[in-house]
Amino acid sequence: MQEFYSKISLVYFIAATTVLMALAFFLLGTALREMWQITKGADAASTALSSISLLIIGFAVIETAKFIAEEEVLRSRELRSTRESRRSITKFITIIVIAASLEALVMVFQATREGIEFAIYPAALFLAATISLVSLGVYQWLSSRIGDHHDQD
Numbered sequence: 033m034q035e036f037y038s039k040i041s042l043v044y045f046i047a048a049t050t051v052l053m054a055l056a057f058f059l060l061g062t063a064l065r066e067m068w069q070i071t072k073g074a075d076a077a078s079t080a081l082s083s084i085s086l087l088i089i090g091f092a093v094i095e096t097a098k099f100i101a102e103e104e105v106l107r108s109r110e111l112r113s114t115r116e117s118r119r120s121i122t123k124f125i126t127i128i129v130i131a132a133s134l135e136a137l138v139m140v141f142q143a144t145r146e147g148i149e150f151a152i153y154p155a156a157l158f159l160a161a162t163i164s165l166v167s168l169g170v171y172q173w174l175s176s177r178i179g180d181h182h183d184q185d
């Protein structure tokens with residue numbers, strides 16, 4: 033039964049990774065199509081910022097797909113140590129923090145064009161990314177203190 037579950041999980045992870053990568057490339061194509069609209073008279077700055085947002089989301093999606101492929105498909109074994117677990121969680125949270133920070137930065141630029149009242153959401157997103165980064169640091173510090181003792185045993 034365990035072998036059956038492992039094979040089903042592997043098929044799912046491969047399918048999910050493939051779909052995520054396809055969606056990331058779809059976002060890339062959409063961003064390129066939007067940029068093409070500049071040649072047809074669209075507002076260059078707004079269109080560029082919109083394209084950047086799509087690319088950032090695509091970046092996060094492709095990095096998530098890569099993470100899944102590395103952790104679940106290519107490394108066909110369970111995490112064996114707290115150090116490996118910390119590394120995996122760090123990679124995943126880092127992807128989220130980078131994507132959220134970049135998106136917040138793009139939104140700040142949009143807010144400067146549209147009005148200061150639109151700056152609340154980007155500021156909240158920056159705050160959330162910062163809290164996530166600080167939380168990751170706290171997690172790393174705490175888990176290294178515990179993990180180092182257990183890895184030596």
